[in-house]
Amino acid sequence: METMLYKNVYLNEVSTIAGPYEKKGPLGSYFDKTYDEFYFHKKTWEQAESKLIEESIDLVLRKLNKTRFDIDVHIGGDLLNQIVASNYAASRLKIPFLGIYSACATSMEGMIIGANLVEAKLVKNCLVTTSSHNNAAEKQFRYPVEYGAVKKKTTTFTVTGGTCAYLSREKSMIKIDSATIGTVEDMGEKDVMNMGAVMTPAAASTIYKHLKNTKRDISYYDLILTGDLGMYGEKMLKEFMEVEYRLKLKNYKDAGTMIYDLDNQPVFAGGSGPACAPLVAFSYVLEQMKKKEFKHVLVVATGALFSPTMTNQKLSIPSIAHAISLEVVQ
C-alpha cells in the first residue's frame, strides 16, 4: 500500500535557513535566518552545507526549549556524494542518525520515515533535516562554478538552504494526515538541463495515487505544492495530468517558481534541490496554514535520480516523488 494514514503525528516546529539568492527572492522575509554569501564562515562549500544542517537543528531545539539529548532519532539527507553534509553534521551532533537519499525528494522521504516511526510509537520524536548548496551541487553535478557554462532556458538553479522539522505525538496546529510513497518513473528523458521534464511523470503518478488511495477530490486540497519542476515543468505537469489521468489540477503551485523572482533573478526556469520544497513549505506555506488561509496542503517533493556516470552511459534519468499531506487541526 503506497498511501499511509496517520492518526497522531504532528509537525510541532520547523526551521529554515537560506542563502543569498533566496534572501532576495519573494519569500526572503519568511526564513528564520539568511546568509549574504556562500561560505557561511567555513572553508569550503561542502562544509558550509554541513553547517546549515547543524544550525537548522540548533534553531529548532532552541525554539522548542529542548536539548539534543531529548531527540530520539535524526533523519537527514542531501545532494552531495555519500550524503556528506548530513553525515558530518550528524557526527558532531551524536543523535541516532538515519541517512537517506532520494535527490530532491529527500525531504519528504525523511518526513514519511519519521512520521511512520512516531505513529508506530517506536520513537517519541524525531528531527528531519534536508539541505542543498548551489555551489557544492554545481561542482559535483555540472561544471566548475567559475566556468561560464552555457545553460538552456529550462535549467534549474539549485537552492541554497537547510531545513529542519520536528515531528512528535504532542498536539500542535499542523497535523501530518497522510503520506504517499512514490514509484520510480522513467519516461526516457535524458536532458540534464531539463529536469522539470524528467520529474513530471513521477509527480503526476504520486498525486494521482494519493488522491485515488485517499478517495479525495482534487478540490479537497487548498494547495498542491510540487518540489522543483520549474516554470516549464509546471505546465507539463498540468497537461500530463489531464492527458494521462484525466485530472485537472486545481490550486497547484511549484516551489521552484515561488522561491525566486523568475523575471529579475538569473535562475532560468526556477529553483531546484532537496531544500527547495521544504524551504517553501516550512516558511510561507506553514505561515499561511497558521493563518488558516490553507487548511489542507499536499506537498509533493520531486527528485531526479540523476548520476553523471549513468547519463554518460546514455541511460535516461529516473525520477521519484513522495507526497505528504498536512492539515490544520484545532
Add this chain to the structure above:
Amino acid sequence: MTKTGFIPVFLYEITKIFHIKHRGEDMEKNKYKDIVEKYTPKEDRTSHGLKAFLIGGLMGVLGQFLLDLYAYLFHIPTTEAAPFMIITLIFFASLFTALGFFDKWVAWAQAGLIIPITGFAHSMMSAALEYRKEGFVTGIGANMFKLAGTVIIFGVVSAYVFGFIRLILFGG
C-alpha cells in the same frame, strides 16, 4: 499504465521477462515526449550564433592587433610574435576568471569566447580554482584538465589525422 486483475498482470510480467516491448509503452513515451516538446522553450539560435560570430571575430581582430603590436615593438617577425599574443590572451582570460567576472562574459558570448584560446584558459583556471582546497596534487593537479583534457586529446588526434591527410594529398 496501471493494470489490474491477475491474468493481465501475469501476462504483462511474462512479456517483460522476454523484453518484449509493449506498444502502449512506446505510445505513452511518445505522447509524453510531445508534451515535453510543446512546453520546452526554443533556444534562440540565430542571436546566439550572431553574438558568437561578432565576439569571435572581435577576438580575432584583437589577436591580430596584439600580433602586429609585438612585432612592431620588439622588431621581430609575426611568426615569433604569435606566442606573445597567445600568452597575453591566456593571461587575461585566467586573470579575469580568477577575479570572478569572466564566467559571465563567457556565458553571454558563448562560442565567441569558448572557441578562441580564452575558452581553453578559462576552463583550466576555473577547474583549478574549484579544486584548490582539495590539495595541490589530489585537487588542482588531478582536476585542472577536467574540461580541457578532452580538447588536448582530440586536438592532438585530429592534428595527427589531418597532418597525415595533408602528407598523402599534398606531400607535406
